[in-house]
Amino acid sequence: MEIFDLTIHELHEKLKAKEVSSVEATRAMLDRIEAVDSQVNAYITVTPEQALVQAEDADRRIAAGEIAPLTGIPVGLKDIFVTKGIRTTCGSRILENFVPPYDGTAVARLKEQGAVIVGKLNQDEFAMGSSNESSYFGPCKNPWDLSCTPGGSSGGSAAAIAARTATATLGTDTGGSIRQPASHCGCVGLKPTYGRVSRYGVIAYASSLDQVGPLTRDVTDSALLLGAVAGYDPRDSTSVNTPVPDYLASLAKGVKGMKIGLPKQYFIEGLDPDVKRAMDEAIALYQSLGADIREVSLPNTEYAVATYYIIATAEASANLARYDGVRFGHRAEDARGLAQMYSKSRAEGFGPEVKRRIMLGTYALSSGYYDAYYVKAQKVRTLIQQDFLNAFKEVDVLLTPIAPTPAFKIAEKLEDPLQMYLSDIFTIPVNLAGTCGISVPAGFSAAGLPIGLQLVGKPFGEQEILTAAYSFERETKWHLKKAPL
Amino acid sequence: MKYQVVIGLEVHTQLTTNTKIFCGCSTRFGAEPNSQTCPVCLGLPGALPVLNRQVVEYAIRAGLATNCSITKRNVFARKNYFYPDLPKGYQISQFDLPICQHGHLDIEVEGEKKRIGITRIHMEEDAGKLVHADIPGVDDSCVDLNRACTPLLEIVSEPDMRSPDEAIAYLKKLHQIVMYLGICDGNLEEGSFRCDANVSLMPVGSTVFGTRAELKNINSFKFIKQAIEYEIERQAEILDDGGKVVQETRLFDPNTGTTRSMRGKEEAHDYRYFPDPDLVPVIISDDWIEKVRGGLPELPETKRARFMSELGLSEYDAEVLVASRELAQYFEDTVALFPQAKTVSNWVMGEVTRALNDDNNRSIAQCPVTPALLADLLKLMEKGTISGKIAKTVFDEMYKTGKTPEKIVEEKGLVQVSDTGAIEAMVDEVLEKNAGQVAEYRGGKETLFGFFVGQVMRASKGKANPAVVNELLLKKLQG
Amino acid sequence: MKITREQVEHVARLARLELSEAELDTFTGQMDSILSYVEKLNALDTEGIVPTSHAVPMENAFRADEATGSIGVEAALANAPLRAESFFRVPKVIE
Numbered sequence A: 001m002e003i004f005d006l007t008i009h010e011l012h013e014k015l016k017a018k019e020v021s022s023v024e025a026t027r028a029m030l031d032r033i034e035a036v037d038s039q040v041n042a043y044i045t046v047t048p049e050q051a052l053v054q055a056e057d058a059d060r061r062i063a064a065g066e067i068a069p070l071t072g073i074p075v076g077l078k079d080i081f082v083t084k085g086i087r088t089t090c091g092s093r094i095l096e097n098f099v100p101p102y103d104g105t106a107v108a109r110l111k112e113q114g115a116v117i118v119g120k121l122n123q124d125e126f127a128m129g130s131s132n133e134s135s136y137f138g139p140c141k142n143p144w145d146l147s148c149t150p151g152g153s154s155g156g157s158a159a160a161i162a163a164r165t166a167t168a169t170l171g172t173d174t175g176g177s178i179r180q181p182a183s184h185c186g187c188v189g190l191k192p193t194y195g196r197v198s199r200y201g202v203i204a205y206a207s208s209l210d211q212v213g214p215l216t217r218d219v220t221d222s223a224l225l226l227g228a229v230a231g232y233d234p235r236d237s238t239s240v241n242t243p244v245p246d247y248l249a250s251l252a253k254g255v256k257g258m259k260i261g262l263p264k265q266y267f268i269e270g271l272d273p274d275v276k277r278a279m280d281e282a283i284a285l286y287q288s289l290g291a292d293i294r295e296v297s298l299p300n301t302e303y304a305v306a307t308y309y310i311i312a313t314a315e316a317s318a319n320l321a322r323y324d325g326v327r328f329g330h331r332a333e334d335a336r337g338l339a340q341m342y343s344k345s346r347a348e349g350f351g352p353e354v355k356r357r358i359m360l361g362t363y364a365l366s367s368g369y370y371d372a373y374y375v376k377a378q379k380v381r382t383l384i385q386q387d388f389l390n391a392f393k394e395v396d397v398l399l400t401p402i403a404p405t406p407a408f409k410i411a412e413k414l415e416d417p418l419q420m421y422l423s424d425i426f427t428i429p430v431n432l433a434g435t436c437g438i439s440v441p442a443g444f445s446a447a448g449l450p451i452g453l454q455l456v457g458k459p460f461g462e463q464e465i466l467t468a469a470y471s472f473e474r475e476t477k478w479h480l481k482k483a484p485l
Numbered sequence B: 001m002k003y004q005v006v007i008g009l010e011v012h013t014q015l016t017t018n019t020k021i022f023c024g025c026s027t028r029f030g031a032e033p034n035s036q037t038c039p040v041c042l043g044l045p046g047a048l049p050v051l052n053r054q055v056v057e058y059a060i061r062a063g064l065a066t067n068c069s070i071t072k073r074n075v076f077a078r079k080n081y082f083y084p085d086l087p088k089g090y091q092i093s094q095f096d097l098p099i100c101q102h103g104h105l106d107i108e109v110e111g112e113k114k115r116i117g118i119t120r121i122h123m124e125e126d127a128g129k130l131v132h133a134d135i136p137g138v139d140d141s142c143v144d145l146n147r148a149c150t151p152l153l154e155i156v157s158e159p160d161m162r163s164p165d166e167a168i169a170y171l172k173k174l175h176q177i178v179m180y181l182g183i184c185d186g187n188l189e190e191g192s193f194r195c196d197a198n199v200s201l202m203p204v205g206s207t208v209f210g211t212r213a214e215l216k217n218i219n220s221f222k223f224i225k226q227a228i229e230y231e232i233e234r235q236a237e238i239l240d241d242g243g244k245v246v247q248e249t250r251l252f253d254p255n256t257g258t259t260r261s262m263r264g265k266e267e268a269h270d271y272r273y274f275p276d277p278d279l280v281p282v283i284i285s286d287d288w289i290e291k292v293r294g295g296l297p298e299l300p301e302t303k304r305a306r307f308m309s310e311l312g313l314s315e316y317d318a319e320v321l322v323a324s325r326e327l328a329q330y331f332e333d334t335v336a337l338f339p340q341a342k343t344v345s346n347w348v349m350g351e352v353t354r355a356l357n358d359d360n361n362r363s364i365a366q367c368p369v370t371p372a373l374l375a376d377l378l379k380l381m382e383k384g385t386i387s388g389k390i391a392k393t394v395f396d397e398m399y400k401t402g403k404t405p406e407k408i409v410e411e412k413g414l415v416q417v418s419d420t421g422a423i424e425a426m427v428d429e430v431l432e433k434n435a436g437q438v439a440e441y442r443g444g445k446e447t448l449f450g451f452f453v454g455q456v457m458r459a460s461k462g463k464a465n466p467a468v469v470n471e472l473l474l475k476k477l478q479g
Numbered sequence C: 001m002k003i004t005r006e007q008v009e010h011v012a013r014l015a016r017l018e019l020s021e022a023e024l025d026t027f028t029g030q031m032d033s034i035l036s037y038v039e040k041l042n043a044l045d046t047e048g049i050v051p052t053s054h055a056v057p058m059e060n061a062f063r064a065d066e067a068t069g070s071i072g073v074e075a076a077l078a079n080a081p082l083r084a085e086s087f088f089r090v091p092k093v094i095e
C-alpha cells in the first residue's frame, strides 16, 4: 500500500502515529501526480510550493498535538473553487490567468483544518458538461480506460481519486456533476442538500442548483470531508443555519428496517444491462441486510431534463455576464470600441458548450418567452420537488442508478448536445428537488468500467444516505478495486 | 398654450448606510478610485451578495412617510444589461414586487393643494462611475467602482404633475422628507438625490397622454425646471409641425440647457428580469413595520401644523422653520429653554439664519451659538439686563467667540442702565441741548418723540433701558 | 421550427457573443432541437402551481450595517486587463 493509495482516515491514523509526516505524504502525492497525470490530465494547476509550505505547517500542528481529521491530508480542488493567490480558471480560457484575491468558504475551512492543497482539478468549462470534454485545458481521461471520459463536470475531481493523485477532492454538483463522474470513476461522490455547504467562493454556474460536495475513496471519507466543509456561512444568503450532525457517528447504524424506495421511472427499458444487473444485485443485498424495499413513483421524472436545461441556462446566462473583459479575465486584443470588446472577448473566451448554454438561457429569459420557458420550468420544478416529498412520506431513501450507462468514449456524444444532456436524467431531479444524493461504487461492466449506485435522501438527510452507503460498501468492497494505472 | 404637459418623476436616492447594500465596503464619497471595493462589489467570480438589513429598514421608513403600503414578501431580481460600470453584467433590483406601493405626497403650488401619486419605491444597487479621467495619454474611459453596490431607493411617481413648478414642488417635498427620515444626505451635486423626468404633451382637454421622453442626468432643482421647459418647447414644436414625438431617453446638458437624444447608444433593451437566486425573499412582518413606524421622526407637515396650533406661529414662520429637520430641532430646543416661541422664531429666522448665511452657508447643526446659549441670551434680554439692540451685538460676539452671553456682557460692560437717576441726568442733558426741538414738540409736533429717545440711547451708548427712557422723557416733555 | 436564425442572431447580440456564420447555423439547429425537446413541458398542466426559485425554503438572510473592510486598490486591479492609475480602463464610451 502506497501513501497515495490511502484514504483520509487511514492517512490520518499514520500522521497521528507519526509513522509518516505530511511533507512525506504530500511529496508522495506530488510525485504520483508527476508520474501519471500526463496520461489522465486531472490537474489544470499543480501547486507544489504552496502544498509543501502547508504540509510543513501541518507537521508543526501535528507535532504540537493539534491534529484535526484533515490536518496534513493532500487534497485537490475542482478549479471552480476560488483560491487566494492560486490561479482559478473554471476550465475556461476566459479565466486562464485569473488569480483571485480571496479564498472561498469551503477552501478556507479546509485550510483552517490544516489540509494540504496540492492543486486545482480539471472540469468542464464553467461546470457545463457531463464528460469533462468542454474544458479549455483538454479533456480529462478516465483512469479505468483512458479512451473514456471520466464523466463531468467534476471529471478531474473523480479521476484524481481513481488515479490516486489526491487523497480526497472537492467538486460541485449542479445536475449530477459530482455523482456522475464519481460513478464513472469508481469513487464515492456526495451532493449535499442545497444550502448545506456555502457557495461563497464557488464560481457560479446555476445558483439555485449548485452545491459543493466531497469525492473520496470510501464512505467514511465522504462523511468526514462533508463534515469539514458543511455549515452555515453568513456570506452565502442561501446557506442554511441548522447544526451539522456528526456524520461519522451514525455510519455503522445499519439498514435493518430502513425503507428504501425504487422509483419505477428510473428502471427503464434503455438501461444498460450491466447497470441493470448492478442495480439488481444492490437491491438484493439491501434486502438481505434487512432493508424494506418498495416501489415508489416520481411521476414527473421525464420532465426533469427539460426543466433543468431552462432553469440552469437562464441562471447561467446572468452568472456569466460578469466575464466582460473589464475587471479581470480575457480581453480581445484587436477589438474596436466597447461593443466589440465585449462580444469578441466573450466569443474568444468561452467555448462552444458555454456559448450554447448562454444562448439558450438568454433566449429563455428574453422578452416574450420568459413565461413560456422560465416560469413554466419553475412551476414544473415545483411538481418535481413535490414528487420527492411525496415519496419520502413512504420511504427513508431512494435507490437508483446514477447514469443509464457506464463511462462513454471520448468524443462519443460531442456532436449531439441533447443526447449528452439526457444522460443526466437520474441525477438532475435531485438538484431540482434541492435534496441530497450519493454515488457509491456498485460493480463493474463487462468492459471493466465502474458502475455507481445512487442513494437519494430527504432534505438534510445526509446521515441516512451515508449510513445506507456505508452498509453497502462494507459488504461489497467494490471501492477497494484500483484503476490499472 | 394649446398643450398640457404631463410629468412623472423617477428619483434615485442614495441611502446613508455605513456600508453598501450587498457587501461590507464603505459608502463614503470621494475616496481614491476603486479603494472601496471587495470581491462582491467588483463582481468577482464566486462572490455572493448578502443584504444589508438597514436598507430594508430605510425603505420601510420611506414608504411609511409617503403613505405607501409595504409589501410583505419581497424578492430581488436581476436586471441584465452590459455596461462597464456594472460589474456583474446585471443590476440587483426589484421588479414586480417593489417594497412600497400606492403612496402619495401632497404638494402646494401658488396656494393650490394637489396630491401626487407614488407608484412604487424599490431597493436596488447603484452602478459604479464611468469617467473620462484627466490622465495624459489616456483617451479611454475609466471605471471607478467605489459607488457600485451602494444602496438606492428608486421612487417613482405617477404622471400626475402638470407643470414644471409642480414637479419642483414634488421634488422639494420628497427631498425634505428623505432628509427628515435621515435616510439620504440629499446632496444633489454628489448624486445622492438624482432625478429622471418623463415628459409628454397632450392637447389641452385631452385625457390621453402623448408619447413621452425620458430626461436623464438632472442634478439640481434649477436644471429640472430648465430641462422640462426645454422639453415642452421641443415637443410642442414637433407637434405643431404635425410630427410625432419619439419615445426615447434624452440627456440633459446643463451647459446649453437643452436635451439631446441618447438613441444609438441604447439598442433595444431587453432586461430579462428574473428572481436573483443568490438572494432569498425578504419577509416583512407587521411587527417590523410597526416598529419602524414607532421610530419615525415627526414629519414636516405635522410639525408645521403643530408649530401653528401649539406655538402660535404664523404659517409663514412655521413653514420656514420646518424647512429642515435640523433647523426645526434648533428652534424647538431653544423654545424648550426659553418658552416664547414668537421671540425665538424671530431670532432663529433673523439673526441666526443671517449669521449662518454670512458664514459660508454653514449648517445649523454647526452653529456656534447653541440653543442653550441662544436661550441664555434671550433670557438676559427678557430680564432687562440688556436691550434688544445690545442683544444683537452680543449675539454676533457669541457667534464669533463661542462665549456665553453673560461673559460678553460683563467683559464689554454692556449691562443695561435702568437706574432712574442716571438716565434722568442724560434725559435732562438731551432736552437742554435740544431746546428748539423741545419747543416744537410742545407746540404739537409729537413725532419728535422718537428723536429724543434716539438721542438719549446714543448718550447711553445703547445701554439705557428703553422703557425707563420712554417713561422719563414723556414725564419731562409734558411737564 | 422553434427558433429562427434571425432570433439566434438577436439572442447573440443580447448576450454579447460574436458568432461566426457557421456558429450561427450550428446553434440554430441545436437550439431548435433542444427547444423542441423542452416543448414536452407544455404537456403538463401547471395552472395555479407556485414557481420554485429555491427548493429549500429560505427567507430573511441579512447582514448588519457594519464595515468589513475592502481589499485595497492594488488587489482590486490586480487582474485588470488594462488599467490607468487607480481605474479600470475600457475603450472610450460615447454618450
Ligand SMILES: [Zn+2]
Pocket (backbone or CB within 6 Å): B020, B023, B024, B025, B036, B037, B038, B039, B040, B041, B042, B149
Ligand atoms: Zn464591496
